[in-house]
Amino acid sequence: MSVIKIGHVNLRVLDMAAARNHYENILGLIVTDEDSEGNLYLKGWDEWEKYSVILSPSEQAGMDHIAYKVENDSDLDSYANTIQNYGIEVENLDAGTLVDCGRALRFKLPSGHIMCLYADKTVVGKSVGNVNPAPWPLDVKGVGAHWLDHCLLVCPLDPENQVNTIADNVNFLSQCLGFRLTEQALVGPDADIQAVAFLTVTNTPHDIAFVPGPTAGFHHASFYLSSWGDILKAADIMAMNKVKMDVMPTRHGITRGETIYFFDPSGNRNETFAGLGYLATPDMPVITWTEEEIPRGIFYHSGELNTAFTEVYT
Ligand SMILES: [Fe+2]
Numbered sequence: 001m002s003v004i005k006i007g008h009v010n011l012r013v014l015d016m017a018a019a020r021n022h023y024e025n026i027l028g029l030i031v032t033d034e035d036s037e038g039n040l041y042l043k044g045w046d047e048w049e050k051y052s053v054i055l056s057p058s059e060q061a062g063m064d065h066i067a068y069k070v071e072n073d074s075d076l077d078s079y080a081n082t083i084q085n086y087g088i089e090v091e092n093l094d095a096g097t098l099v100d101c102g103r104a105l106r107f108k109l110p111s112g113h114i115m116c117l118y119a120d121k122t123v124v125g126k127s128v129g130n131v132n133p134a135p136w137p138l139d140v141k142g143v144g145a146h147w148l149d150h151c152l153l154v155c156p157l158d159p160e161n162q163v164n165t166i167a168d169n170v171n172f173l174s175q176c177l178g179f180r181l182t183e184q185a186l187v188g189p190d191a192d193i194q195a196v197a198f199l200t201v202t203n204t205p206h207d208i209a210f211v212p213g214p215t216a217g218f219h220h221a222s223f224y225l226s227s228w229g230d231i232l233k234a235a236d237i238m239a240m241n242k243v244k245m246d247v248m249p250t251r252h253g254i255t256r257g258e259t260i261y262f263f264d265p266s267g268n269r270n271e272t273f274a275g276l277g278y279l280a281t282p283d284m285p286v287i288t289w290t291e292e293e294i295p296r297g298i299f300y301h302s303g304e305l306n307t308a309f310t311e312v313y314t
Helices: 016-026 075-086 165-177 228-240 291-298 307-311
Strands: 003-013 030-034 040-043 053-057 062-070 090-093 104-108 114-118 148-158 180-187 193-200 208-213 217-225 245-251 258-263 269-274 287-290
Touching: 003 016, 003 114, 003 148, 003 217, 016 030, 016 040, 016 053, 062 075, 062 148, 062 217, 075 090, 075 104, 075 114, 075 165, 148 165, 148 269, 165 180, 165 193, 165 208, 180 291, 193 291, 208 217, 208 307, 217 228, 228 245, 228 258, 228 269, 245 307, 287 291
Parallel strands: 003 053, 062 114, 148 208, 180 287, 217 269
Antiparallel strands: 003 062, 030 040, 040 053, 090 104, 104 114, 148 217, 180 193, 193 208, 245 258, 258 269
């Protein structure tokens, strides 16, 4: 029984035509479906499930929910019990409630974000197929993102009032769903307040991460590219398309990823993340960043945080 990967993120967008152009023509995702309620379903060329991104029309940007895939259908019963015993209410969703998915679970993380678990989603295959595949498809658009890599969520942290939903999320995801903490930043006079946390279920540095903020929100969804050269080309494509970027190509200390941060037309932040970072097998000791080195953990070259990066989110 295990959670095996990030499945999808459902983002709310203000202008569907503009959002479609951004995710399809600039990020290079492939539209696989569109429903009667105006939701758009997209996948990366290197993904095999029908979608990893749902765009939903809304008057407020942000994240509706994030979903992870479990190994077996029967895992859903076990996880429902485990989550309920932990003290978190779980909704059982009938097959099809998450479009093109089997039955699913829906619950709230301690931070208030909605998470779903599913075991089955329609498989449509990679663009390059499964037999003697080319390394990449000739018809890839824009940046050509391979797959949805991870999401970073903003969680309330108020040590004075003993509120730390980051630590609460880490406890819950570790104890109930088998996520493993890979990196953390510890702050406070005794360096015992977990203020940044990165967790994985695979062997990559993170499948989900949490940073602090005054209210729960969505910081970014990140899409995988394979190399630093791809990052440079992605920045070129964003500049050609006048995409608003808030962090130019650089490297993270945390995860060692190579990165660009930018915004979709609704103000939802995206990232292109390149490279493995490191191999995060289950026996890897947790990496800790100290409070004074957090800016270098985030942006390794400058060692400086820009306030917009921490304060602007949806
Ligand atoms: Fe990220």
